[in-house]
Amino acid sequence: MSERSARERILDAAHQLVLQRGFAATTVDAVLAEASASKGAFFHHFPSKAHLGRALVERYAEGDAQALETAMSAAEAETDDPGEQLVCFLRSFEEGAEAVLKIQPSCLFISFIYETELADAGTDDIVARSILHWRERILDKLEQAAADRPALRAVDLPSLADQLFTVFEGAFLLTRALGDKDAMGRQLSHLRHYVELLVSRG
Amino acid sequence: MSERSARERILDAAHQLVLQRGFAATTVDAVLAEASASKGAFFHHFPSKAHLGRALVERYAEGDAQALETAMSAAEAETDDPGEQLVCFLRSFEEGAEAVLKIQPSCLFISFIYETELADAGTDDIVARSILHWRERILDKLEQAAADRPALRAVDLPSLADQLFTVFEGAFLLTRALGDKDAMGRQLSHLRHYVELLVSRG
Structure with missing residues (x-):
């Protein structure tokens, strides 16, 4: 081997x-x-075990960034409108929730955010960079979408971009706590619906 | 002593x-x-340490249920409309986020959901009951609010009720991962805004 x-x-x-x-x-x-x-x-x-932890988080963050690009590219192929692209993008996570839960019952980041044992091994920076990478990519679309949508411009866009992280992580916890594998998709559906309402209001 | x-x-x-x-x-x-x-x-x-864990989660769940009642009673004193009560209720968490973070940098439930060490001590049941208690209390208001609001009735209300747990937990992780104490209130503001949009659409 x-x-x-x-x-x-x-x-x-x-x-x-x-x-x-x-x-x-x-x-x-x-x-x-x-x-x-x-x-x-x-x-x-x-x-050391700390090196293992760092390698785990690095590998996870790479996979995470690839998932972001795959979903965003698919959304960009669907439509030219940045607002509709975002709705497509969010819908892909909502529809893919069950498949994600089959591969991973939770998110590796949760452990590394919650347990500080590893803070000195640099995992904190990797997790934060990963969150900010998602924020930037989504924020870019939100700003494009907001250009001709005054109602969307009235919303705080960076924190709206962060909602995908928030809802994903919270939904992993909800799914696990209730042992309800449908909870993840349902939680993500509300974020998609919220963005849909904001985008459609113009 | x-x-x-x-x-x-x-x-x-x-x-x-x-x-x-x-x-x-x-x-x-x-x-x-x-x-x-x-x-x-x-x-x-x-x-045993497991007994300590169980006592910790029990105490936390009790405080959590009290916080729910305090916020709901205050909202009920503000207005008679169940939809507006919910918006008030959510706004109180949004506005209280900074104060909450001063008392607790994170949520105790996250550790007990993520780490399975304690599953045999019955903490899982306490956490699940606590989540379902919040769901019931919020769902009751949502159903009242939906009675004369067809657009709200078109939304899956039990999972909308769970969004407060989802966004709270996810926002605790976001706040901690980014070291940004304003993140919690901003994340909660989007849930309040979403419910506000649903309620105002009628």
Whole structure:
């Protein structure tokens, strides 16, 4: 088995364990057992548990940025109007919620935001940069959409851009707390509806 | 010092530590040091760390239910219209966000939803009941408001009621991740605005 695959196996196992129990409660031994990897392989790739945490968050943020671009490109292919593009973009997350929950029962960021154990390993910066990247990409569309929509210009657009993060994370918690896999899509539908109302008011 | 005050000191210390680092990473020793309490006092009140967790979540859920009633009663005193009452109710959280963040930098529920260590101590049920209590109270108003508002009736009302939990929790994470204490109020303002638009459309 290649070195890369051992590294990926460790990251995949750690990812699942952190989603299940949080980072602090995830031991290196549990990760090794889940990944069928040796301690030697682990420390070859990750000098410490903190390094593993950082690599996990980096990988997650990259996947997250790709998901953003995929959804935005699809929306841009649908329509030329930035306001309608945003509604399409939000609808794609709403419609994809069930598929997302099958792959990940929660969001890795929640653990790293809530547990401060890792703050010194730089994960805070990666999470914040990821949030701001989504904000910028969505804000850009909102500003374009607001150019000919006075009602939309009356709304605070940067915080509206952040609503997707807020609703996603809150909905992960709601879904998990209630054990209701439909909750995620329903919560996202309200954000889509809100933006739809703002965009349609002109 | 009375027994009660030792118990409260332990709960207060544990509360702050869990908000800072999560439940798994909060050791009994750290709680004792923070509370200036003895191991004997701790185990007199809490036979195990799991019992402490359960007591913490119970106390938090009680405070949460009181906050709901306080805000709803104030809104009911403002106006007789259920739709306007809801807007008032949501506005009170929006306007109180800064004060809430001064008392608590995050929400205790997040740790207990995310970390499964405590699932066997019944905290899951307390959290779920608390969420459903808020849903029922808000849904009741939404249904009253929808009676003479067809546009509101077209919206899925139970999930709209859950939006307050979703936005609150997501906004706690956003606020913490960005270190931006104004983020909470801004996120809540969008939920208030959305409900305002739905209510005013009739």
